[in-house]
Amino acid sequence: MVNYIIGGKEMKNFKKVFSLLLVYFFVVTVIPTSLISKIVNAEESVPKFLDYTEGYAMDKLIYKDNSLATIDFSDREVSLTYIKDTKAKKLDGYISDYLGRSKYVLDKEDEKGSHLYVYDLEKGETVGDYSFEEQKNATKNKYGNNAKIDVYHIYGDRWYQYYGDYKSEYVHGLVSPSNKVIEYGSEYSLQNSATDKSGDNIYGLFTRYGSVDEYIKIINKDGSIKEYTINDNPRETNYNILRLYVQNNSLCALVENSKHEVTASKFNFENNTAKLGDVLFSRTKNDFAQDSNGDFWTVENGFVKKFVDSKWVNKYEVDKNMDSIAVYDDNNIFLSGYFYNEDKKDHVGIYKIINNASVPETKSETPASGNGQGGSATGNSGSNNSTTAPGITTGASGSAGSTAPTATGTSTPTAATSSTTQNTTTASTTNKTVVGTAKNGVLPVAVNKLDKDAANVVDATSAASGNKVEVTIADTKAIKEGNGSLQLKAGQNEIVNLPFSVVDKSLITDSSKLVLDTTVADNTDIVKGLKAVKKLYSFDLTLVDGDKRTAIHKFANGSAEIAINLSDEELKGLDKNNLAVFYYNEDTKKFELMDTKVDGNKVTFKTPHFSKFIIAEKSSNSSNSAQVLPKTGSSFGTMSLVILGVVLVLFGFAITRFKRVAKLN
Missing domain, CATH: 2.60.220 (Chondroitinase Ac; Chain A, domain 3)
Structure with a gap:
């Protein structure tokens, strides 16, 4: 005879667990998520900038309270636009290159064709023509007038790259700030680069034709070169170096893995190898920017965040659809994003510029929805502190792997960051x-x-x-x-x-x-x-x-x-x-x-x-x-699944029937 299916003690435990589950589901489903958000953020006070201007902003650049961007307005007109004090001025041409943080190269079309000009973002005007004449003359002095050499700018206003044919051979190298021509080997290809604050040393990420290895070359303006093979080769360990940067005397890299997770890591140098070491921070996507002080920023879920003391700290509240950021410092920030407008049946671009504005500190609530409901705010913005990212050795400690070596064998001068590190998001931007x-x-x-x-x-x-x-x-x-x-x-x-x-x-x-x-x-x-x-x-x-x-x-x-x-x-x-x-x-x-x-x-x-x-x-x-393509090894089709399902149902019915009969007996 069968007396019990579940014992008394087991039933009591089951009831307890079931009761707790009911309480949990009540909390999750009944209490509004907005109320939970308010409780979580109740103690945090940040200035709000919930308003925005319509237009998809690309090539976002910001220098103090001056901004420059290519903006696709809602009327499908794309225009290079200079913005200061909320006033916008449309410019001719497009951004072709950059010369540090305040000067950029514009490519304009006129009756004579395409011309390059230097645009001073701080002044808001063109300050002259742009050419490579000094650098071209330097290559002619080395290779002669008959050599077919092209020169182009690669970093800030100090370093240039050249390539071309010389006596039926391919030549490749750099022109230093002092116009010294430095060959780094025609078998190498420069993938990425950064300079220290002085601009005297350039740090290059190189690949080599016919090889899977990657290298860091440190080239000094005097022509000396040090080469380091990257340990744990990126192309063999399935990660990609997005960008190099110098911060507090150390060479660092933004690295992306196969899952598109991005980390900021420091290079350690030992003997002739370079290895990525300490991780400063990790992100699930490549959505951050670096300011003029070398600090990292991101915008996420309606909040502008700064990386301070090993964690992301909320600085401003903005429309939740903002997803891209450019930063000059704590008080000068350029944001953009977009949302889908149901009425227009189209995506609408939006942007917001924060320029040392004053707003009252208010209790943080759920970020704005991004459907036009955001409103402007004014008052005092509060602190303007600047904190460098942690985990990087400062000063010339001399310990192995702690500082970025230079081509001349000495540590680089302490630097907040490269003087030409861009203030745009680290999403890729080329000339055009x-x-x-x-x-x-x-x-x-x-x-x-x-x-x-x-x-x-x-x-x-x-x-x-x-x-x-x-x-x-x-x-x-x-x-x-x-x-x-x-x-x-x-x-x-x-x-x-x-x-x-x-x-x-x-x-x-x-x-x-x-x-x-x-x-x-x-x-x-x-x-x-x-x-x-x-x-x-x-x-x-x-x-x-x-x-x-x-x-x-x-x-x-x-x-x-x-x-x-x-x-x-x-x-x-x-x-x-x-x-x-x-x-x-x-x-x-x-x-x-x-x-x-x-x-x-x-x-x-x-x-x-x-x-x-x-x-x-x-x-x-x-x-x-x-x-008709070949099938996989299994011939277990839909009909087979249906038949199996019917069999399982009948089997379950039979077992239940058997238990009921057993209990009655």
């Missing part, structure tokens, strides 16, 4: 391209200027991205008039080469923009049951002219070439020698084989149109016709 901050899985990229007859590279590999990259090209005039191409490097895995010829140039107007979207979706229904990489790769090209959107599916002329680098995990269980790319035909619901080349883990294919693609094993009758 702005890579923004990923939001809701979308990484925005703005291309402001193209060379109409060259291969234009848009590098979004160093930005923390989502599963979609959206590239908006404003310079469609270059596409219409030129024969060049666009190469998009998206994340760590994709390279898209798109000739200008694929676009029907008769569709391009003076006001149109071209939008290139790349999306990677995981484990979609399309690849279920196939011997394939469990990802769907989508590519879309759209011509936008005001409210008119024209999808470009079939290319006018030529083909796009796309290269995808796969990980060993993605290729697990697949025969690499039998892989190919397939186009999913939406009309026939079948796959069509593309022209594919496989080299190791790299898959490259060409396509005369954009659509959805998968990477899978070819069937035995592979051709360019529609195919």
Whole structure:
């Protein structure tokens, strides 16, 4: 005879646990989350700046109370804008380069063509032409007038890079602040750089052709060079160095791993090796900026935060949709972001500039929603303290690995940061391209200027991205008039080469923009049951002219070439020698084989149109016709699952029936 299913003691314990669960769910579901937020933040007082101006701000620069940005206004007009005391002045041209924190290079078009000018942000005016004549003359003195040498600026107003042909050999190097020409080896490629405050030493991150190793070279203005091999090679340990910077006498780096988590770490130097050591802080995305004092800032969940004493401290409350930041100091900050406007059925850009304004300190509440409800505030901003990031040795301690060595063998002078460290967010910014901050899985990229007859590279590999990259090209005039191409490097895995010829140039107007979207979706229904990489790769090209959107599916002329680098995990269980790319035909619901080349883990294919693609094993009758692809080893289909479910239900019913009969007996 069966007397008990659950004993008395067990039942009491069960009731206690169940009661606690009920209380927990009551608290979570009944008490408003806004009330919980108020309780959590009740003791914190920060100034509020909840108002904003509409417009998507790119290339954000700020020097004291002077700001400069390329702003895409709601009327689709893109303009370089100088802002001071809330007054905006539109400028001609675009930001081409920077010369420290207060001076920038503008590229303007006039009747004579394109010209470079120096713009003084503090004065708010152009102060002269910009050229490389002194540096070019220095290279001519070394290599002669017949050498074909190009010079371009790389860091602040002191260091320049050159490359070219000299007696049928490729030469590569730097021109120092004293115009000394320094060769660093034609086999090396400079990826990133930083200088100390004096500008006498430049610290370069180098790769070497034909090698997987990476190096730190420390080059002094007198021409001396010290080289260190990076231990735990980034390309072998699956992380990426985004940027170098010098802070408090130490060389540091912003590092991103394969999960797009970003850390700020210090380099330790010992013998001939450089190794990343102490971690200053970690972030789940690359969304912070560095001010003129070397301190780090971010904007998150409606709060501007500063990294102080090993933690992020709230400094200001702003609209919660702000997601990008540029900082000069505690009282001069440039913010931007965007939100989706249901009425307009479109994304709306917003920005806010904080310039030493005075606001009353108020109790912090839930941040503004970003739908236009924010209001301006005035009063006293409070403290203007500046605290350097912790964890970095100050002074010349002489201990191994504690300070950044120089090319001459001495420690660098104590420096708050490099004098030319940019005050923009660490999302990638080149001369003509702005890579923004990923939001809701979308990484925005703005291309402001193209060379109409060259291969234009848009590098979004160093930005923390989502599963979609959206590239908006404003310079469609270059596409219409030129024969060049666009190469998009998206994340760590994709390279898209798109000739200008694929676009029907008769569709391009003076006001149109071209939008290139790349999306990677995981484990979609399309690849279920196939011997394939469990990802769907989508590519879309759209011509936008005001409210008119024209999808470009079939290319006018030529083909796009796309290269995808796969990980060993993605290729697990697949025969690499039998892989190919397939186009999913939406009309026939079948796959069509593309022209594919496989080299190791790299898959490259060409396509005369954009659509959805998968990477899978070819069937035995592979051709360019529609195919039925090979399935995975399991033949356990939907019907099998249904039958199994019915059997389990019947089995459970039988067991329950048996227990009831046993209890009755």
